Amino acid sequence: MKTLLMLAKGAMGFVWAILILNLFHPFPGVAAIALYIMTAFLFMMHGLQTLIFIGAFGDKLSLSKWEKSSILLFGIFALLDIRRKHMS
Template identity: 40%
Template structure:
């Protein structure tokens, strides 16, 4: 599971880089518009996931700013990572 989470975070980081690069140096044709729309949707979804992240984990794990930034940047893969930590914490 850890490998899947790491791979997912890598792919997510590459997607962020591509969408942000498009803001600075727009690609030719319709792909620029598509990437801008995807960036907007991604920001909205990751904000929602960060809210979910706060709701689920703030009472059982101490969360700092870095945790919320990680949750925003990597979305569901950060949620899975913290879920795994929580399960390990309760197992001990």
């Protein structure tokens, strides 16, 4: 399970790298616009996930700044990793 989570986080990191690259060096044509929309959507969804998780479990779990940031970056994959870490 840990290996799969690391692979998933690597894939999500690659997605973020492409999205951020598009911000500084836009891809040609309509691809840039689509990637801008995906960047905003992914950032909002992961931000919402982070806020909901911290709101629901912030007083029950002591999370480091990296764990909170990793939810914003990796979404559900970070949540699964945090669950694995704190439930074992």
